[in-house]
Structure formats: C-alpha cells, structure tokens
Amino acid sequence: MTMSPSVPAPDELPPARFALDRWTWREIAHLLVNLPMAIVGFVHAILVIAVGVGLAVTVIGLPVLVVGLRGARRLGRLERGRARSLLGVRIEEPSPLTLGRREEGFFPRLWSGLKDPVGWRSLLYAFVRLPWGVLTFTVTLVSLFVLWPVLPFIARRLTAVDRAMVRGLLSRSDELERRIAELESDRGVVVDTAAADLRRIERDLHDGAQARLVALAMGLGLAKEKLTGDPEAAARMVEEAHGEVKVALQELRDLARGIHPAVLTDRGLDAALSAIASRCTVPVTVSVDLPGRPAEAIEGIAYFTVSELLQNVSKHSGARSASVEVWRTADRLMLQVRDDGSGGARIDGGTGMAGLAERLGAVDGLFVLDSPVGGPTTVTAELPWRDRAPAAGRVS
Incomplete structure (x- = not known):
C-alpha cells in the first residue's frame, strides 16, 4: 500500500476557512495543474483510440492498443501520486500488469494486455478529464484575482470532485484487485514449493537408491568375476547384493510414499x-x-x-x-x-x-x-x- 505519510486522510483535512493556509495552496496548485495534465491525458487517449482501434484490423493495431493501455497506466500512477501529495487522498496502487510468460505465446500475452481493467479505467479517466480541467483551471484562475476571499471554499468543493474521480477510476478495485494480488503471490508459492519438492526427490534418489544401486551393480560385477575361481566368495557377494536389493526397494517405497502414498x-x-x-x-x-x-x-x-x-x-x-x-x-x-x-x-x-x-x-x-x-x-x-x-x- 502506497501512501504519502505526511498527508492526513481526507476526513482529517482541516475545514475550509477564510484563509489561504497550506492545504488551500495545495488544492489551488492541483486545480491549476489540472489543465496541462488533462491535455496530456486527452491527447494520449485520442491517439490510443484512433490508432489502436483504427488499425485493429491490421497486424500492428492491437499491439499498439496494448502499449497505449500501458501508457495510460503510467499516467494513472502519476495522477494518483499528484492526488496523494496535493489532495491528501489515501489510495492503494492497483496490481501490476502481468502479461504471462513468453513461452505461453504471443496471442495469450496480447490478450492479457487487452483485458487490463486498470489500463482501460485509466484511459477513461484521461478521456473525461479535459472539460473538467478547463473548468477548474478557469474558475481557480479567476478566483485568485476576483473571488480570493472565498477561494478556499471554492477550491475545497472543486477538489472534492477530483478526489471522487481519482477514487472511482484510478483506485484499486478492492475485491478483484486483492484477489489478483493474492493469486500472483500464491502462484509464486506454488512454483517455489514444486521446485523444492523436485530438488528433494532428486537429492533422495541421488544420495539413496541411486547410490545403492550403483554399489549393487559393482558388487554383482565382482561376484561374476569370482564365480569360477572362488565360488564361495561369489556366493557371499551375491547374498550381500540380495540384502542391498531389499534395502534399495524399501528406500524406493519410502520415496514413493513421500511423493504420493499408494x-x-x-x-x-x-x-x-x-x-x-x-x-x-x-x-x-x-x-x-x-x-x-x-x-x-x-x-x-x-x-x-x-x-x-x-x-x-x-x-x-x-x-x-x-x-x-x-x-x-x-x-x-x-x-x-x-x-x-x-x-x-x-x-x-x-x-x-x-x-x-x-x-x-x-x-x-x-x-x-x-x-x-x-x-x-x-x-x-x-x-x-x-x-x-x-x-x-x-x-x-
């Protein structure tokens, strides 16, 4: 969870009053920056829609759309940071975009990028912000020179809309995003656990049954050589090998029981x-x-x-x-x-x-x-x- 530690929660902000305190100046700064940020976001949204959707029937259209959605994500992250520092909005970062592994293929990864809900909500936020940015910039600029005594109240009302828009379109969708984050973490746990189990099985085979079977093969080889020259020694070696076979079989049974018991x-x-x-x-x-x-x-x-x-x-x-x-x-x-x-x-x-x-x-x-x-x-x-x-x- 990403927060600005020096910024209070929205319901802890001091009430607006007839004074230009530090919170009022932060809100004024946010409202004045709304216009340039809205222009950047709107131009990005129009380009993404025009180029990505317009070329969707070609090979490059959908990849361009995915790149545009990732760009919208970055703009959304910038807007969340601006809202935290200037408006006191406590908001969690959405789950990171996961396109899958390269071995899954191009089209599954492309489809994952196209389904990104965070990217689409960020794109919608950028698209609808232009008229609001023009309005807030104009009202704030005029109020600085004409209505400055009541500017704190105007700024608080206007930024209340900004806070609602950020929370509505740029915040984490609590249940869905939480589940995505949990599943990403759980997938890592499952992969790590499976890898550890495979290493354990490999180690048990190498140090146990495999080593015993190698020794058994060597012992039987020596017994074969002594079979004609020293039959009694060969018989003792075969008897020892028989005992080794029993031990090896028991180790293999124990190993199989550890994998999945019969x-x-x-x-x-x-x-x-x-x-x-x-x-x-x-x-x-x-x-x-x-x-x-x-x-x-x-x-x-x-x-x-x-x-x-x-x-x-x-x-x-x-x-x-x-x-x-x-x-x-x-x-x-x-x-x-x-x-x-x-x-x-x-x-x-x-x-x-x-x-x-x-x-x-x-x-x-x-x-x-x-x-x-x-x-x-x-x-x-x-x-x-x-x-x-x-x-x-x-x-x-």
Whole structure:
C-alpha cells in the first residue's frame, strides 16, 4: 500500500476557512495543474483510440492498443501520486500488469494486455478529464484575482470532485484487485514449493537408491568375476547384493510414499492418516468423518499437512499423546491436530509451520496455530472442498 505519510486522510483535512493556509495552496496548485495534465491525458487517449482501434484490423493495431493501455497506466500512477501529495487522498496502487510468460505465446500475452481493467479505467479517466480541467483551471484562475476571499471554499468543493474521480477510476478495485494480488503471490508459492519438492526427490534418489544401486551393480560385477575361481566368495557377494536389493526397494517405497502414498490413492484419507499415525513416536488417535473423498489435489495436501504436523509432534513437542480429526463443514475440509506437549510453537519457529501456512494459502486454505507455553498445541487447517472427479472408464 502506497501512501504519502505526511498527508492526513481526507476526513482529517482541516475545514475550509477564510484563509489561504497550506492545504488551500495545495488544492489551488492541483486545480491549476489540472489543465496541462488533462491535455496530456486527452491527447494520449485520442491517439490510443484512433490508432489502436483504427488499425485493429491490421497486424500492428492491437499491439499498439496494448502499449497505449500501458501508457495510460503510467499516467494513472502519476495522477494518483499528484492526488496523494496535493489532495491528501489515501489510495492503494492497483496490481501490476502481468502479461504471462513468453513461452505461453504471443496471442495469450496480447490478450492479457487487452483485458487490463486498470489500463482501460485509466484511459477513461484521461478521456473525461479535459472539460473538467478547463473548468477548474478557469474558475481557480479567476478566483485568485476576483473571488480570493472565498477561494478556499471554492477550491475545497472543486477538489472534492477530483478526489471522487481519482477514487472511482484510478483506485484499486478492492475485491478483484486483492484477489489478483493474492493469486500472483500464491502462484509464486506454488512454483517455489514444486521446485523444492523436485530438488528433494532428486537429492533422495541421488544420495539413496541411486547410490545403492550403483554399489549393487559393482558388487554383482565382482561376484561374476569370482564365480569360477572362488565360488564361495561369489556366493557371499551375491547374498550381500540380495540384502542391498531389499534395502534399495524399501528406500524406493519410502520415496514413493513421500511423493504420493499408494494407501492414499487406494483407500483414502482415513486409512492413509491411520498409517502415518502408526509411525508416530507418540500414541495418536485418528477420527475421519467425511461423506466422500475430496479432489485428489486437496486430499494430497491434507495428507501431507497432517504428516508434517505429526512429525513435529514426534520431534519437538515432548507430548504423551496426540489426536487427528478430519471432517467436512459446508464447502470446507477441516483438519485439526492436537498434542499435549510443552507448547510454545510459532509460525516462524523453524519447524515448517510457515511453509505449511503458505501451501494452504496457495489453494485458498487457512492455517491457525494455537500453542501457548506449557501446551497444549492445536493446529486447525481449512481447505476448500472440491468433489473428486469420476474415474475414467476402462476400455476393454
């Protein structure tokens, strides 16, 4: 949120009175600058409409229109800054224009630029300002020499219209712009999380199963060489290799479980959460009350959220028992993990809570931590409920 810290809110401005105080001079300056700014904006709007729309049937028309809309955005930013500094208007900057990635192609990026609501509202603002700029410049200039005793009241009335126009056409469209900003942030979280997961999988494969399989191949090669000359040594090496194969298979199973466990796919959250609860170092009771199965993505996020929370219980809580509850309320999937440990957990405490909160936020979820010192700790999470897509029919 961008504000001018030295400027009060509009309802905090001192009332207009028969004196040319500093606020009156700021308002006068704004009204006098209205005309040149209105001329610049109007000329820009006319050129954009005439050239962009007029050449829309050609190859260059629509790109020109996109460039014009971006120029209108910049003029709108300049006008918001002028309103903040001279009129005391507290106004948030709209979300930045996102044209998408280059690999998405020219036409999707072009369409994103043409749909820019901030650019179109800024263009409309520039188009309608010329008559108002002429009027305010003329009235203010005349009042300076003829009606100066009542000029503070005239300036306050005229700038009230300016404030309304800036808020109406140049401000952030609260709900839509807020959602756009949140989605932009959430997309970054999702991308970062996916990249971190890929790095983890690559590291686990390289340091675990891959290294073990390389050693296994070398051992079998040596056993093959000793097969005729020293059959007993070859047999011992084959037996060791057999043990290595079992360990490698277990590591691969653990890795697959970390990506997406088979029990979750086959039997759902109840069985999958019971499985991870059985591996926790403290006794865990699990209660799952769901009318059906949510979408696979939501089910997976719920599973890994509970999994990480139970790992925290094992490692950090000092608890004697814990519980997991899962239920559905309206269009939300609710999770609650409790433990009777020492408490004192924090979102920024380095136990992965911040990452969980970000992941849930990326899918319109919520993450609430209640962990007073001395315990108990209760983590409540919400996820949007989306129905599971029907399984595709098999072709015989």
